[in-house]
Amino acid sequence: MSPELSAISCPLNCHKDVQLAVGTNFRYTFRDPDPILSYSNLQKTLGDPSRNLEQLSSGTGTMEDWLMDPANGVDHILTNGQLWPTVTMTVGEVKRFRILNAATIEVLEIKFKELVGCEMMVLAWDGIYVDAPYRTHMVVLSGGARVDVAVRCWFSGDFTMTTVMAPENDPILASEYWQMRFDQDLLTLHVEEKAAVFELEHFPTSLPAHPWYYRDLRTVADSEIDGRFVLEFGPEHEVNREHFKDAAYNRYKYRVGTIQEWYVINTEQLKPHPLHIHVNHFQVISYNEYTHPWGALHPVNKTKSAYYDLQGNLCDQQFLHFAHNLDWPTSNPPNFKYHGHHNRSRDDIPGYIPLGEWRDTINVPPLGSMTIRFVADR
Known part of the structure; x- marks a missing residue:
């Protein structure tokens, strides 16, 4: 393993190794055409004993009923079990993001919402290193897929890692496939100025054979x-x-x-x-x-x-x-x-x-x- 790769990887530098599991277990909204997409409906179908069956104080039904009502918009994907968590970095620092799409059939099209400020370099897919690292503005993960990307930001501030229904991907993912694609934010990347003299950290240039x-x-x-x-x-x-x-x-x-x-x-x-x-x-x-x-x-x-x-x-x-x-x-x-x-x-x-x-x-x-x-x- 090269020094640049070791510097952002466990076991020696686990503080640089950011593990992100993106899941769909907060998609409660029920839609008739696609009942499988509702987590509550899945719980009901499987007989999950941990369903949200407590009665609402309003007396209008159960918490499960409220969660499944499309009018309430409870249709979110979570990152590490959280809604829009924050990851902190410093300007010029490189971290290794290991991203898992923990959904079954939903697709993630991950990018930074801001056009400038942060960049990604692909290191591995599904646990296998690519032949050589390459820059990209977006990674697309089918259900169960994993990707390792090195991330670096040039400016301080807050940047948003998001998943989008990118028209450029329509030829392979289909615009008609909207039920399985998202326009939702995943996390905030909070980038701080360095206290000491600015020193740029380098992306890996070589990977294990x-x-x-x-x-x-x-x-x-x-x-x-x-x-x-x-x-x-x-x-x-x-x-x-x-x-x-x-x-x-x-x-x-x-x-x-x-x-x-x-x-x-x-x-x-x-x-x-x-x-x-x-x-x-x-x-x-x-x-x-x-x-x-x-x-x-x-x-x-x-x-x-x-x-x-x-x-x-x-x-x-x-x-x-x-x-x-x-x-x-x-x-x-x-x-x-x-x-x-x-x-x-x-x-x-x-x-x-x-x-x-x-x-x-x-x-x-x-x-x-x-x-x-x-x-x-x-």
Whole structure:
């Protein structure tokens, strides 16, 4: 570890290591279209014994009723269990922010609200160092994702770390996905003048090397790839057109030490789909041209789905639990608003993942397909 990285990292400099868990467990407001987003509704559904069932002094219902009422606006995300906490730094100081998106499906698009004053440099994603540190004005975290950024501010004062629904990320996160995106402040960064002579602290310029199982897999020969698998997400929250059965039902197996290539497809036209693989991190190899069928919910039923080709024709071959009893439109062309991730200029869109980076949690864009590779190291 380089001296600059050690200077902002535990175990020797834990005072420089700021751990931030951003969670959605203060989102109580209930909305009919998306009941899963209400923490109170989730408590009620699961039978949580710690629900807010005390009666209000007004006699108009319970605290749970009040929290769920959209008129009261109790729809916040918390940082380390607090609403808008304060982190203190000094001018020119560098600290390492380890940020966790502790939500399930919600996305964070984190930046500083002020256009000038503070800067961020990415060090690692999901616990894996990037090849070289790089500056960014925004980091985008899907549910469960982690990022390490070095932060430095040039001026004294209060700066706001916020999450925004950034229009620049619409091609991958979809403006229609507003229920899972936020315009909310996360914390205040209070920057003080230094008492002594100003001394600029430096960002790390080098990072630890990857272990052998995180070597660059973008250029491996086809003969080195031991297994290939297609992973398709559909609108009924199914994978490969099947709902989850049990942990003993294996669709695919591979051996330790082998290189695996997965082709990941999101058939939804206006919604990204999160992907998290336990145990093994994976390298993002490519965004591919989308030529597959797309999944559509029934226009009336809203819970059952069918697959159409990109010309809008109902596919002859559907899937095991296809609802044949419903009256399906025979022509249903998709909305191509977000189609074309393979040839879009992605460098200036923070929501896209730079090719070659290692992650274990990503968002697959609407009508998107991606290739990922990994070594099954354990």
